[in-house]
């Protein structure tokens with residue numbers, strides 16, 4: 001039996017931090033399945049990034065956003081379709097324009113219902129948060145890139161291509177050097193590989209690494225990870241280096257025809273020794289599984 005008690009993934013707006021002028025993050029407080037949520041304002045519009053898990057959390061976010069907006073037009077975007085990031089979008093209908101990249105919209109349509117079922121099965125406290133969730137169709141869909149003009153401030157929405165999910169999206173605010181990465185980056189935690197064969201095998205370690213190499217080269221001043229504390233560009237470098245090492249250590253062992261089980265054991269021990277303070281250790285072997293499948297044998 002597992003005695004771990006899952007904390008209620010409730011969004012609390014009281015600790016909101018102002019990262020730049022008219023740019024606020026509602027931090028996750030290190031609670032699992034609470035994402036970092038962003039509010040970015042321009043002269044005539046406001047963009048909300050992420051909803052929190054379920055309608056009740058999204059109500060909290062919407063109320064906070066409406067106050068922040070003070071009558072300005074509202075937009076909502078989500079970094080990818082996973083439940084704590086996007087499964088509250090229904091609450092914003094009629095209040096905000098829901099805008100995402102096409103691959104994410106497709107993930108939401110094709111995989112949303114399966115994830116709803118899977119997450120409801122995780123724990124009672126999660127199931128309660130997911131009561132009444134309806135998966136909605138975005139109002140506006142773009143292919144690869146979209147520049148959203150909020151009035152005196154342009155926000156860049158960029159689809160990265162398949163990495164942590166099929167439909168990851170990065171949100172950057174060039175005038176203040178802020179980048180919202182979603183789950184492409186976590187702080188203080190091993191990279192989350194949603195590798196659940198045969199149900200979900202969309203995550204790609206090699207593509208993810210390529211995305212991180214690209215993002216790290218952009219060196220934004222402030223990085224807002226999907227989960228964990230807001231940091232600087234080092235967060236991007238950390239994930240890039242971790243993914244590179246995970247790939248190399250996995251593939252070297254694969255080359256010597258070691259079993260996946262032994263590889264996972266050895267690589268996990270190695271990674272924990274390297275990052276003893278990081279949480280989410282179970283994600284290491286998922287990452288090994290994913291990278292084994294991407295090894296050219």
Ligand SMILES: [Zn+2]
Pocket residue numbers: 080082164183192
């Ligand atoms: Zn995710």
